[in-house]
Amino acid sequence: MALLPILTYPDRRLHTVAKPVADVDARIAQLVRDMLDTMYDASGIGLAASQVDVHERVIVIDVSQKRNEPLVLVNPEMVWTSVETHLNEEGCLSVPGIYDGVIRHDAVHVHALDAQGQGRVIEAQELLAVCIQHEMDHLMGKVFVEYLSPLKRNRIKTKMLKAQREDTR
Numbered sequence: 001m002a003l004l005p006i007l008t009y010p011d012r013r014l015h016t017v018a019k020p021v022a023d024v025d026a027r028i029a030q031l032v033r034d035m036l037d038t039m040y041d042a043s044g045i046g047l048a049a050s051q052v053d054v055h056e057r058v059i060v061i062d063v064s065q066k067r068n069e070p071l072v073l074v075n076p077e078m079v080w081t082s083v084e085t086h087l088n089e090e091g092c093l094s095v096p097g098i099y100d101g102v103i104r105h106d107a108v109h110v111h112a113l114d115a116q117g118q119g120r121v122i123e124a125q126e127l128l129a130v131c132i133q134h135e136m137d138h139l140m141g142k143v144f145v146e147y148l149s150p151l152k153r154n155r156i157k158t159k160m161l162k163a164q165r166e167d168t169r
């Protein structure tokens, strides 16, 4: 089991736009295993490669109660989004301890490759739909706090930087 260090906001590397995976090979399979270990260890429901400083389009998710239904999305593309949206309380492993509301589509359809390179369409609703949208934002270099007001965002930035200074003391 390998745990990868998770970048924390406002680390500039979180704003890197991820590149498509050219080949779903052994390197990607290893990355997926390490990302799953890292996500489960941190009790997260989703993790994008961007958060572990790998800027390729790879996401792992598990929104199951028992934490035994891993979903791997390589090169995900949104193919449909519902008109209906709702405000959802979100958190992020890269912004520990912060939760706030973001408006997301109720349902999305995503085309992606799995860890074996097989293509599939995922029809997601509710928490899974929210999670997919949140993680796909990470691949575009976007962290959920960027949806909040500049005032809130600055307050979060200050809080994060202070916590990081205290950590390294």
Ligand code: NI
Binding pocket: 091, 092, 093, 094, 134, 135, 138
């Ligand atoms: Ni996140």
